[in-house]
Amino acid sequence: MKRLFSSAFLLLAISFLFDSCAFKGIHRYKNLEFTDSSLANDLPKENLNVFAPKKAENLPVMVFLYGGSWERGKKEIYDFLGSRMARREVVTVIADYPLSPEYQVDDMVETAAQAVLWTKKNIANYGGDPDRIFIAGHSAGAHLAAVLSTNNEYFEELESVNPIKGGILIDPAGLDMHWFLSDYPQEGKKYIKTFTEDPAVWEEYSPINFLEDQKIPLLILEGGRTYPSITESIDRFLKEADEQDVEVSYEFYPHKKHVKMITQFLWTGSQGYDDVLNFIKKESSEVKNATSF
Incomplete structure (x- = not known):
């Protein structure tokens, strides 16, 4: 009887594992060019990867922009995030963008906007819902995501409408870049090649300056042991968002350092997945309710 019980338990455990999201089949579509040279001839050609569940149909979409101080990174490093999100029924797009010092922040933002518009136009072919596009990023990538979530100008x-339905900012840098570069000149000088020496550019690419009448909901995830400048800029941003009555959800991770805020997604049971997926689920429901009337 004991042996029979052990065998049954083992079969049950194996059945549970193979039924879990870790074993769900996904499709990976690699190196899809998304930049439109007719819109900006001075930008380099960039590619993106798409991760989708097999038999995906009309699922929410997340476009992810990686961090790296605006000067390093590549989409292939984040295949793990694309795969894990796809297994959780979110079609995920991971895009490259031009990096400093060869390119500056305006080039990065324009390229990221093109990635979002490519997604809007094409993602239905991969099982995604073009009306439920979320943008996410870590560190410098979160800055670019915040810029596009707070300013429709780009x-x-x-010649398009901003299709973003929610911004997910993972330990974001640069939320108030003008304040940072002004008050931390020694720490900030390494970013001058990205943001130029012109304070007007610092102002233009500081999302905190564009919260008035901002309608796109945001989620901020902050590590408790992140860089002091990130902590202070998040505090400033949340205060301004509260004054402007902007919808911002906030989650705090007491023991996480800056890099750990993104590497936690290597572990499928991390709090990060819960917070991101709950935000996407909540805002997806809002979108569906709004379009049903």
């Missing part, structure tokens, strides 16, 4: 310049 989509208007591309």
Whole structure:
């Protein structure tokens, strides 16, 4: 009887594992060019990867932009995130963008906007819902995601409407870049090649300056042991968002350092997945309710 019980338990455990999201089949579509040279001839050609569950149909979509101080990184490093999100029924797009010092922040933002617009136009072919596009990023990538979530200008310049339904900012840098570069000149000087020496550019690419009448909901995930400048800029951003009555959800991770805020997603049971997926689920429901009337 004991042996029979052990065998049954083993079969049950194996059945549970193979039924879990870790074993769900997904499709990976690699190196899809998304930049439109007719819109900006001075930008380099960039590619993106798409991760989707097999038999995906009309699922929410997340476009992810990696961090790396605006000067390093590549989409292939984050295949793990694309695969794990796809197994959780979110079609995920991971895009490259031009990096400093060869390119500056305006080039990065425009390229990221093109990645979002490519997604809007094409993602239905991969099982995604073009009306439920979320943008996410870590560190410098979160800055680019915040810029596009708070300022519609970059989509208007591309003769389009901002299709983003929610921004997910993972330990974001640069939320108030003007304040940072002004108050931390020694720490900030390594970013001058990205943001130029012009304070007007610092102002333009500081999402905190564009919260008035901002309608796209945001989620901020902050590590308790992140860099002091990130902590202070998040505090400033949340205060301004509260004054402007902007919808911002906030989650705090007491023991996480800056890099750990993204590497936690290597573990399928991390709090990060719970918070991101709950946000996407909540805002997806809002979108569906809004379009049903």
